[in-house]
Amino acid sequence: MRAQTSTVRTVECCGMMSGKDAALMRMAVEKILMAGMALAISLPLCAQTSAYRAPRAEGGKPDLNGVWQVLNEANYDLEGHNARPAMAVRPGPYGPVPAAQVLALGAVGAVPPSLGVVEGGEIPYKPEALKQKQENQANWLSRDPEIKCYLPGVPRATYIPQPFRILQSASQLFIAYQYAGAVRNIYLKDPGPAPVDSWMGQSVGRWEGDTLVVDVTGFNDSTWFDRAGNFHSDALHVTERYRRTSPDVIAYEATIEDPKVFTRPWKISMPLYRRQEKNAQILDFKCVEFVEELMYGQYRKNPLSR
Amino acid sequence: MRTTFWKIALGVAVVVIAVLIDGAGVKAHHAFGSEFDANAPVLLKGKIAKIEWVNPHTWIHVEIKKDDGSKETWMVEGGSPNTLLRRGANKSTFPEGTDVVVDGYQARDHSEKRANARNVTFPDGRKLFLGMTGTGAPDPEKFDADKAKTLNQTEKDKEKEQEKKQ
Amino acid sequence: MRRLLTACTGMTVLLLVNAHLGTAQTATSKSNASKVRRTADGHPDLQGMYDLATLTPVERPMGAPAAYSKEEARKRESAAAKQRQQGDQALDGNRTAPPKGGDGSVGAAGNVGGYNTGWLDPGSSLTVVDGQARSSIVIDPADGRVPAMTPAARQRTMTAAFRSRPTSDTQESNDPGLEKAPGAYDDPERRPLGERCLLGFGSTSGPPALPDYFYNNLHQIVQTPDTVMILSEMVHDARIIRMNAEHVPKNIRLWMGDSVGHWEGDTLVVDTTNFSNKTRFRGSTENLHVVERFTRVDDKSLLYRFTIEDPDTWSRPWTGEYTWPATDGKIYEYACHEGNYALVDILKGARLREKEAAAPRGSTRQ
Numbered sequence: 086m087r088a089q090t091s092t093v094r095t096v097e098c099c100g101m102m103s104g105k106d107a108a109l110m111r112m113a114v115e116k117i118l119m120a121g122m123a124l125a126i127s128l129p130l131c132a133q134t135s136a137y138r139a140p141r142a143e144g145g146k147p148d149l150n151g152v153w154q155v156l157n158e159a160n161y162d163l164e165g166h167n168a169r170p171a172m173a174v175r176p177g178p179y180g181p182v183p184a185a186q187v188l189a190l191g192a193v194g195a196v197p198p199s200l201g202v203v204e205g206g207e208i209p210y211k212p213e214a215l216k217q218k219q220e221n222q223a224n225w226l227s228r229d230p231e232i233k234c235y236l237p238g239v240p241r242a243t244y245i246p247q248p249f250r251i252l253q254s255a256s257q258l259f260i261a262y263q264y265a266g267a268v269r270n271i272y273l274k275d276p277g278p279a280p281v282d283s284w285m286g287q288s289v290g291r292w293e294g295d296t297l298v299v300d301v302t303g304f305n306d307s308t309w310f311d312r313a314g315n316f317h318s319d320a321l322h323v324t325e326r327y328r329r330t331s332p333d334v335i336a337y338e339a340t341i342e343d344p345k346v347f348t349r350p351w352k353i354s355m356p357l358y359r360r361q362e363k364n365a366q367i368l369d370f371k372c373v374e375f376v377e378e379l380m381y382g383q384y385r386k387n388p389l390s391r
Numbered sequence: 392m393r394t395t396f397w398k399i400a401l402g403v404a405v406v407v408i409a410v411l412i413d414g415a416g417v418k419a420h421h422a423f424g425s426e427f428d429a430n431a432p433v434l435l436k437g438k439i440a441k442i443e444w445v446n447p448h449t450w451i452h453v454e455i456k457k458d459d460g461s462k463e464t465w466m467v468e469g470g471s472p473n474t475l476l477r478r479g480a481n482k483s484t485f486p487e488g489t490d491v492v493v494d495g496y497q498a499r500d501h502s503e504k505r506a507n508a509r510n511v512t513f514p515d516g517r518k519l520f521l522g523m524t525g526t527g528a529p530d531p532e533k534f535d536a537d538k539a540k541t542l543n544q545t546e547k548d549k550e551k552e553q554e555k556k557q
Numbered sequence: 558m559r560r561l562l563t564a565c566t567g568m569t570v571l572l573l574v575n576a577h578l579g580t581a582q583t584a585t586s587k588s589n590a591s592k593v594r595r596t597a598d599g600h601p602d603l604q605g606m607y608d609l610a611t612l613t614p615v616e617r618p619m620g621a622p623a624a625y626s627k628e629e630a631r632k633r634e635s636a637a638a639k640q641r642q643q644g645d646q647a648l649d650g651n652r653t654a655p656p657k658g659g660d661g662s663v664g665a666a667g668n669v670g671g672y673n674t675g676w677l678d679p680g681s682s683l684t685v686v687d688g689q690a691r692s693s694i695v696i697d698p699a700d701g702r703v704p705a706m707t708p709a710a711r712q713r714t715m716t717a718a719f720r721s722r723p724t725s726d727t728q729e730s731n732d733p734g735l736e737k738a739p740g741a742y743d744d745p746e747r748r749p750l751g752e753r754c755l756l757g758f759g760s761t762s763g764p765p766a767l768p769d770y771f772y773n774n775l776h777q778i779v780q781t782p783d784t785v786m787i788l789s790e791m792v793h794d795a796r797i798i799r800m801n802a803e804h805v806p807k808n809i810r811l812w813m814g815d816s817v818g819h820w821e822g823d824t825l826v827v828d829t830t831n832f833s834n835k836t837r838f839r840g841s842t843e844n845l846h847v848v849e850r851f852t853r854v855d856d857k858s859l860l861y862r863f864t865i866e867d868p869d870t871w872s873r874p875w876t877g878e879y880t881w882p883a884t885d886g887k888i889y890e891y892a893c894h895e896g897n898y899a900l901v902d903i904l905k906g907a908r909l910r911e912k913e914a915a916a917p918r919g920s921t922r923q
Binding site for chain 1: 596597598604740742743744746753754777780781782783784788792793794795797799802803809811833887888889890892894895901904905907911
């Protein structure tokens, strides 16, 4: 430890190694990089700072490029829950049963169980807001924006169980989601407050060490956090953190702040897994087409039975 | 002589565009003839209650006072907001209470208080977004063909040009 | 612990800076085109925000030369500017409502006058390629027009069934109206893709990506070693181009097709197949094949060239090109479907008209 400490002091004090060592190192680095690799050299020093050190993308930051997807039940309900008969239920003689509109789906329409992804377990609603959430949940079919293929917002876009692609270069950072073709351009330079509200918000990213921190503001109040009626106002502010913890995993966290709805900020966390298939990619899920019958079918010249 | 469907369509489009351009400066968009009723013209003089800066069309909510003194709110349909946002508009640009005059035609379903924003002006007749169109309309008399040739005017260049003219 | 991290980061940055400088120098000496900025892997950096708006139409107007003289270009751009100014002119604050029975605007304006031109951003100049102010985007065939369709394609596109379905190149202004195209309002599926918020009007995302002559022509390019992404503002469509990859299987079809890319020198070549049968660009089939070429012209612009082929539609391939100038503008969210009140009113309106038309004489109307 002592030898390492003295090396650290040297580095810290002078900003670089001794002149001769620096020249040798530069030659070695240039040789490797000339072969076309723009990866950082993993020095013994650095190997000790964290369990995993991600390769670097162009621009020198941990490389988040790839096709990623969650493996959890967060989109059903962020909070821990037992399995449920359906997302829309009604009172039965011995407990809730699926609502009539979803009855035909049978087990396909049931909700799987989850230990939850909310730190502390419960979402800290203000009392009136909690009533609103319960009303939302009771009226899921008519209110969940996901049903109408509306843009999912943040962080829901992350854990809708469909893949998304992160694109990262030296000058740009972008996320393309398969679900509804949702997109997010992440500004690397703060453009100032968003001029108008939007479904996906305005994302501004910065690096704190090896963690990408994304500040998202400028939301409208129209998205939900999940299929359980969890919601927010237009005062929503989301802070995401992305950090690679292994070759195929990003540790993802999102802190939710909304003083109109919650008593304090709260946090969710989950791993993002790299899709392993050789040709992993996002395809089309343009669900707008799929909801036309639902939303406009009654206005056809010859409507189908409903 | 057989002509292709596309040649016919092109012909129609050319005529349509030509007529639109010669019209009273208003441009058209999809299906307006189906959405609105040409037999139900409206003139709204009131205050902006809210602007929904949404796509594909901005909706301006205008609160008017009816003859009997009661208030009524109409929604009038404009264009996409994105162009205006790029010219500097934001949700505070036209605050609640701004007086406007809107002429247009009511939605076919007359139970809906909706109309197209055929013209949206201030009470003095200036078009609502006039101040923001300064980025792309050089004075034809002073037009510089060489400058246009570079064709890579960024928004900043356009702004500078406008400033020079003022 | 933090000092260690700082040291590591500092060292890494230092090495990367050295490496980057080294690599850049190598790329420059290799290519001799040192003006073009490059990514670390040596390819031209195509990234940025571009505004595709232009006065140049897709096809050459009858009688026009391939390139306008300075005088002619100036005249056209002046005329466009004049129209803009006319559209921005103030009205009478004490004006009356527009005339009952409509204001005479035809076509898609539907006799109700649409909305003010101030909402539009249709481009103010002709596209300039190789110093020429072009009269059309199509450059091959030499007459600047899309070639003739095959006889089979002509038959196919002339049927009522075909004409009742939209195509991806439909412009905002292309609405024949209730009288001219019966059935055009029967179902949402008959409405233009842009009106349904499935794709932007006029093949703005394509491919091929064409200018929209109304507004929202911004496109963003993001470039990584194995993927290039092109975002079209309408309808927030992100086209993913997988570099040096194979196309997806034949049964997988996509709204913007499946794009794979590779570099030929300093040109990005993108090959797109596997189109869905719902787009029918300019009447084509799902066998449409588009090859695009992106080249950086200078620090502020790209040259975009595309070749279209579909032996089931056109007698020969055809090619177009135009310049993509960089812009400082930002792309804003175009959440079309989420705000699509209009489509409901359009369909409802058609149903009301039908009811009125069917109502016996003398019955009260709303």
